[in-house]
Amino acid sequence: MAVTHFNPTCSKPRLHSSQLSFLSRTLPIHRHCSFAPLHRTQHARISCSVAPNEVQVPAVTTLDPKGKAECYGVFCLTYDLRAEEETRSWKKLINIAVSGAAGMIANHLLFKLASGEVFGPDQPVALKLLGSERSIQALEGVAMELEDSLFPLLREVSIGIDPYEVFQDAEWALLIGAKPRGPGMERADLLDINGQIYAAQGRALNAVASRNVKVIVVGNPCNTNALICLKNAPNIPAKNFHALTRLDENRAKCQLALKAGVFYDKVSNVTIWGNHSTTQVPDFLNAKIDGLPVKEVVKDHRWLEEEFTEKVQKRGGALIQKWGRSSAASTSVSIVDAIRSLVTPTPEGDWFSSGVYSNGNPYGIAEGIVFSMPCRSKGDGDYELVKDVIFDDYLRQRIKKTEAELLAEKRCVAHLTGEGIAVCDLPGDTMLPGEM
């Protein structure tokens, strides 16, 4: 049943130890809203709600007398989707949490999630926006724009800075928020700062999210952030955590199409192996163009071996030079692609790339890291690794290099994954330029 009685409460944030490290300074008391399902807070005072079809005037001024004006008016309402003809056939509401929700990538993504283009025209959604104390006003602005967009499927919006509140019952967690590298900051510093965030968010997911929440980590360094996150969420299957390498896959497809002189819809079976960094391996050995191996179509093997990978990796940097900003729009498209790949069956014979936990992989890649590999899905939110891929020395050697980097990153964040004392011996700086 899709009856969703929600209880908005605007309160001082609870402080968890995880949060203190997350916020890296003491939180001033800041009011914000969250919406907890009634079955969890049965005895809480209910405000800002109306019974189905009951007209209550004025709804907004019925809010908590302490003045919780941040409750998102239209999304505070109670309704029964089964009571109306046009919504009766809809699926059960799903809860989607998004971190970094005041940023540019989210500003594209949230409107796609709300419009129905990701989960379909019969899937109502609740958006749970996680920001930082600094961005809470901007989050309100985002919620206002979501109101003004009148998306019929968008039934709830809540905002907050406490992941323990925002991630409550989340069935999807799209983790975009991350600190960008400041001037003079070492790679190891960045791993630690963002690792702290993802450790805290992992603990929060472990405590309050749906037991089968699907997590897509976008904030960089996304593979190791995803590893930290899953290690801090032992009660959620490790298989449910993804690091986004889909933008790399999309860029690789486009570059292969350009080289072959075909439209990009002719390119399939492209794997990004390994880390979302300059050690990533866009695989042209298994990729196909119009069903044929790329190497049979693109005869310029020197280009494939010496230029292709760099073209994929340098795309983000080239874009920043042109556009003056990082690629928020195409990143959000690739997040949509990544979600759709998990909720719709993979086309026969094809696959998609995702950074997933490497345990049990059939490729001989080290276990215990988050490594991008070729996946197929039945459309049930789960995936399996593709077995029929081939390797040659060139590919093996490249994969070894990105594997070594991820193992080094893992040693560097051992203090965040419960594996002892961190030892940081990173092999050079391989961050992709400007992304996040």
Place this chain on the structure above:
Amino acid sequence: MAVTHFNPTCSKPRLHSSQLSFLSRTLPIHRHCSFAPLHRTQHARISCSVAPNEVQVPAVTTLDPKGKAECYGVFCLTYDLRAEEETRSWKKLINIAVSGAAGMIANHLLFKLASGEVFGPDQPVALKLLGSERSIQALEGVAMELEDSLFPLLREVSIGIDPYEVFQDAEWALLIGAKPRGPGMERADLLDINGQIYAAQGRALNAVASRNVKVIVVGNPCNTNALICLKNAPNIPAKNFHALTRLDENRAKCQLALKAGVFYDKVSNVTIWGNHSTTQVPDFLNAKIDGLPVKEVVKDHRWLEEEFTEKVQKRGGALIQKWGRSSAASTSVSIVDAIRSLVTPTPEGDWFSSGVYSNGNPYGIAEGIVFSMPCRSKGDGDYELVKDVIFDDYLRQRIKKTEAELLAEKRCVAHLTGEGIAVCDLPGDTMLPGEM
């Protein structure tokens, strides 16, 4: 037949007198790409194209030897949509021109147009992006992100700074570009500066666009810009020009929903009358909630008369305060709504608002201006004005005020509409805050 043989040429821009005023300074010679259909340039050298299913390696280096690197590789290809099973049932490609294409509103809108969510999953699109000399690099960045998004329906992208090239054969022109008001700039100055842009773009549309192009003007002051545009395009039906007041309509619906304590999908028949400015009239007399007149549902008539309109008008300013930017995301959603309202039949009994040419209107509103009024469409791109609306003294008086403003704006731009010498007697400053 959807066979579209396109011929990309990268050339120095032709300079039109209209352009010189448009660009307000002499154009340095800047190369850019445009893609003219072969039937117009039959004898031009063809580059950057491949026959259907012919694999040509490498395609990109077959470009014009003078190094037209700005030709958007993947979108330079030739293909036959009828030759492939999955595209055979598609409609004929449509040409959509967008001005201000490097701006934030377009950055949201272009990806919606390309994804299929506006014109449907069987409608291939060509995007023609108009920027300024200053933004040409950013436009390339946008084209790169569109490439990386791998939208199957997006078959052509071209960029340019000459509206005579970019608007060629356009079937939709979404005119977002406008100069923002600089410090100390008077309203009259802004009307003139943006009026010059829209006069030039009207002449270009008149010269090269489809004879039935639908034009939606978003750049402010959008009503008078639309008037200038249509007056400069006498060969295109005046009825085809729209000024965007849909964001105002959406905001009005949201505010009525909030006040009534209902979800926004219960609010219908909302008209924005008049100018997209603070004189606009959100009509609560004809609006309905759950099929009932708003005044029967919202008993607080003082709120309706004294607060509602201001809430709608101040929404944009409130958002800028929260979010630090103007409302690009919800504006682009409202542009999508405006297009969809013209290409899908209006639901029985409902209507939508659009700023349209006032000639022949049944409401007694002055002719010869672009005035937002209630419209219905059969979904064929055209519309008719709704006849069964009621007026009371309050509504009439408000409508008179916004009408007076639009007539004053019209006198102020007489030099741009071919109606003689401009006389500027604007009644105060009624620009909406921060929007464009």
